[in-house]
Amino acid sequence: MTDEQLLEQLQGANPAALEAVIYRYHEPVFRYIARLVRHSHLAEDLTQECFTRVCVAVRDRRLPNKLRPWIYRIATNLCKDQWKKASYRSEVSVDDRQLLDAPDDNTITSILARQWDREEVIRVLMLLDEDSRSIVILRYYEDLKLQEIAEIMELPLNTTKWKLYQALKRMAHKLEDGEVASDG
Amino acid sequence: MDERLNSMLKELQQDPAAEAPGTYEPWTSEEQQRLAVLLPRYTVASPTRQMTAALIDRVLPLLDDASEAEKELFDRQVAAVNQKDRVPEERPTAGYWRVFIPQLQLLSVWFWIGSILAIGISILGMEPFAALALPLHTNPVVLTAPLLSLGAVAYACRSYGTPMYELELSFPLSPAQWVMGRVAAILACYIMLFSVASLVLTWDDPAQILPFTASWLVPLCLYSAATVVLLMRWGTMGATVVMLLLWLGQTLLRERLGPFFWLGDLSSPHFVSGKTTGSLLTLLAVIYLVYRLRGSRMDAPRLPTGGGVS
Numbered sequence: 001m002t003d004e005q006l007l008e009q010l011q012g013a014n015p016a017a018l019e020a021v022i023y024r025y026h027e028p029v030f031r032y033i034a035r036l037v038r039h040s041h042l043a044e045d046l047t048q049e050c051f052t053r054v055c056v057a058v059r060d061r062r063l064p065n066k067l068r069p070w071i072y073r074i075a076t077n078l079c080k081d082q083w084k085k086a087s088y089r090s091e092v093s094v095d096d097r098q099l100l101d102a103p104d105d106n107t108i109t110s111i112l113a114r115q116w117d118r119e120e121v122i123r124v125l126m127l128l129d130e131d132s133r134s135i136v137i138l139r140y141y142e143d144l145k146l147q148e149i150a151e152i153m154e155l156p157l158n159t160t161k162w163k164l165y166q167a168l169k170r171m172a173h174k175l176e177d178g179e180v181a182s183d184g
Numbered sequence: 185m186d187e188r189l190n191s192m193l194k195e196l197q198q199d200p201a202a203e204a205p206g207t208y209e210p211w212t213s214e215e216q217q218r219l220a221v222l223l224p225r226y227t228v229a230s231p232t233r234q235m236t237a238a239l240i241d242r243v244l245p246l247l248d249d250a251s252e253a254e255k256e257l258f259d260r261q262v263a264a265v266n267q268k269d270r271v272p273e274e275r276p277t278a279g280y281w282r283v284f285i286p287q288l289q290l291l292s293v294w295f296w297i298g299s300i301l302a303i304g305i306s307i308l309g310m311e312p313f314a315a316l317a318l319p320l321h322t323n324p325v326v327l328t329a330p331l332l333s334l335g336a337v338a339y340a341c342r343s344y345g346t347p348m349y350e351l352e353l354s355f356p357l358s359p360a361q362w363v364m365g366r367v368a369a370i371l372a373c374y375i376m377l378f379s380v381a382s383l384v385l386t387w388d389d390p391a392q393i394l395p396f397t398a399s400w401l402v403p404l405c406l407y408s409a410a411t412v413v414l415l416m417r418w419g420t421m422g423a424t425v426v427m428l429l430l431w432l433g434q435t436l437l438r439e440r441l442g443p444f445f446w447l448g449d450l451s452s453p454h455f456v457s458g459k460t461t462g463s464l465l466t467l468l469a470v471i472y473l474v475y476r477l478r479g480s481r482m483d484a485p486r487l488p489t490g491g492g493v494s
Contacts, residue, residue, distance in 0.1 A: 015247055019240050026236045034228040044231075048239060055246040117225040125226070139192060140223055146195070165196050165208060172215035175222055 003067040010058050010067075018058055021067070022051055028142055029075050035137050036079045038122065046082065050075045069151040072144070076134055076152055083130060124174040131155070132167035139164055186220040291340060291369075300377065302332050307381050321439055321452035325385070329378055329400040330407035330447065331431055336370045337411040338424040344415055360477035363412060371408055378404065395450050402462040403446045407431070409469035416476060 001020065009017030029050055034043035053074050057063060064070035125133055131153055138144045138152065150160040193211050231239075306328035313324050341363065378400050386392040407427060414423035434447045443457035452458060 013247055015244055018244060018247065022240050022243065023236060026239055027230050030231045031228050035226065040229065044235075047231075048242065051239060051243050052246065055243045059247050117222050118227065121222050121226045140188060141226070143188060161196060164192075168193070168196075168219065169209070169215070171223075172211075172219050175218050176214070 007063060007067050010063055011061070013058055013061070018055060021054065021071075025068075025071050026051070029071060032072065032137060032142055033075055033079060035125075035141060036076075036134065037082060042082070046075070046078045050078055066148070066151065068144070069148045072138065072142075072148075072152045073154070079134070080130065120175065124171050127174060128167050128170065132163050132170075135160060135164050136167050136171070186224060189216070189220050189223060295336070295339065296373075299332060299336065299374070302328055303374075303377050303381060307384060310385060321445075321448050322435070323399075323449045325378070325381060326400050326403065326447050326449050327435060329374070330403035333370070333374060333404045333408040334411045334424065334427040334431065336374070337367055337408050338415070338420055338427075340366045340370055341412070341415055342420050344420055363473075363477060367408060367412055371405070374404060375401070392450070395455075398459050399449050399455070402459045402466070406446060406462045406466045406469070409466050409473065413469050413472055416473075 006017050006021055006024075010021070026047065030043055030047045033046045033050070034040060037043055037046065050071065054071060125136065128136065135149055135153060138149045139146065144152070146160055146164070147157060149164075150157045153160060155163070193216060197208065197210065303325075306324040309324035344363075379397065382393055382397045382400070386396050407430075410430075411423050411427050414426055417423075418426070431447075434441065434445060438445055438448070439452065439454065441454075443454050443461045445452065445454055445458045446462040448455050448458045
C-alpha cells in the first residue's frame with residue numbers, strides 16, 4: 001500500500017491505516033531523531049510525541065497532502081524545540097555511547113577504529129547549523145528526495161540544495177582537518 | 185564508492201541550484217572518498233518490533249476518545265518515566281544472563297582448558313601428596329583454589345585501568361556490571377568444578393564433603409574478592425603481585441599464622457578459626473566492593489594508571 005493510499009484511509013480515521021503508518025515510519029523516524037538528538041531515551045520520547053501528534057491530527061482530520069514529509073516535519077520541529085531547551089545540552093553527551101550498534105565478531109581494533117570514525121562524523125555534523133545537519137541526515141541517512149526535504153525544512157528547493165552542498169563540503173574539509181590532526 | 189553518496193553528489197553537480205549564492209566547486213576524489221568512508225560510520229540502534237507494537241498500543245487509543253485516551257497516555261508516560269530504571273524487574277533473570285553470558289564468552293577457550301587442567305592436576309596430586317605424610321596441614325586442592333582464582337580474576341580484569349577498559353565500557357554495561365559479571369562468571373564456574381572435585385574426593389566418606397568444601401571455598405572466595413579490591417586500588421599488576429606474595433607467605437608460614445592461615449585443610453589445628461576469619465574478611469571485601477561499585481554505577485571510575493597487562 002502506497003503512502004497516498006494510506007493517506008486516503010487516514011481521512012476516515014481508519015485505525016488499521018494508522019497502525020500501518022506507525023509500522024512503516026517508526027524505525028526511520030526514530031533513527032532520524034536519534035541522530036539529531038544523540039540520546040536514545042530522548043529519541044524514544046520524541047518519537048512517541050511525534051506519532052501522538054500524527055494520531056491527534058488524524059483524529060481531528062487535519063491531514064496534509066503528503067505523508068512522509070509531514071511526519072518528518074513534525075519530528076524535525078520536535079527536535080528544534082528540544083534544542084531550544086537549556087537542559088538538552090547537558091544530557092546528550094552521557095548517552096551517546098549507548099547508540100552504538102551491538103558489537104559484532106570483528107576485532108577490537110576494528111571496532112575501536114570505527115568508533116573513532118563515528119565520533120569524528122558526529123563531531124563534524126555537530127559543527128553544522130541545525131538546518132544543514134537535518135538536511136544531511138534526511139538526504140544521506142534517510143534517503144529522502146531533495147524536494148521532500150525542502151518541504152520538511154520549509155525552505156525553497158534551491159536553498160535546500162545549496163545548504164546540502166555547503167554542508168557536505170564543510171564536512172569533507174573538517175574531516176580532512178581531523179585526519180591531518182590525528183596524523184600529525 | 186558509496187552509491188548513495190555518489191548519487192547525491194552527482195545530483196548536486198548535474199543539477200545545481202539556480203541563483204545559488206556561491207559557485208559549485210567540483211568534488212575532488214579525496215573529498216568523495218573521505219565522506220564515503222566516514223559517513224556510514226554514524227550508526228544508531230533501531231527500535232525493536234516490540235517497541236513499535238508498544239507505541240501502537242499507546243497511540244491508537246487516541247483515535248477513539250480524545251480526553252480519556254490523552255489522559256491515559258499522559259499517565260502511562262509518567263509511569264514509564266518512573267519505571268525506566270526498573271525495567272529488569274519484569275524479567276529478573278534476563279538482565280543477569282545478558283551480563284553473565286558475554287563475560288564467559290570473552291574468556292578464551294584456553295583459559296577454561298587451563299583451569300580444568302589445573303583442577304584435574306590438583307585432584308590427581310591429592311593421593312601422592314597424602315602418601316608423603318608431610319605435616320603441612322594443607323593439600324593441593326586447597327592450595328590450587330585461591331591461586332587459580334586470583335590468577336583468573338587478574339586475567340579476566342587485565343584490561344582494567346587501560347584504554348581497553350574505556351572501550352569495553354562503551355558497550356552497554358555499567359562498571360559494576362562489568363566487574364561483578366566477570367568475577368561472578370569465574371567464581372560460579374570454579375565453584376562448580378571444585379564441587380565436582382569435592383564429590384569425587386569424598387566419595388567414600390560423604391560426611392567429609394561439607395568440611396572439605398569449606399576448606400577450598402573460603403580461600404577461593406577470599407582471594408577472588410581481595411584481588412578485585414586490590415585491583416581497584418593498585419591496578420592489575422599490583423594486585424596480582426600482592427596476592428601472589430600473600431599466597432606464598434601463607435603456604436610457607438602455614439600454622440605459624442594461627443587463625444590467619446586460610447589455606448589449611450581438615451588436619452589443621454586452626455581449621456575452624458582460619459575459615460572463620462577468612463569468611464569474615466571475604467564479607468568485608470564484598471561490602472567494600474558493593475560500596476565502591478555503587479558509587480561508580482553511572483560513571484566510569486577514574487582508573488589507576490599503569491598496572492595493565494593487556
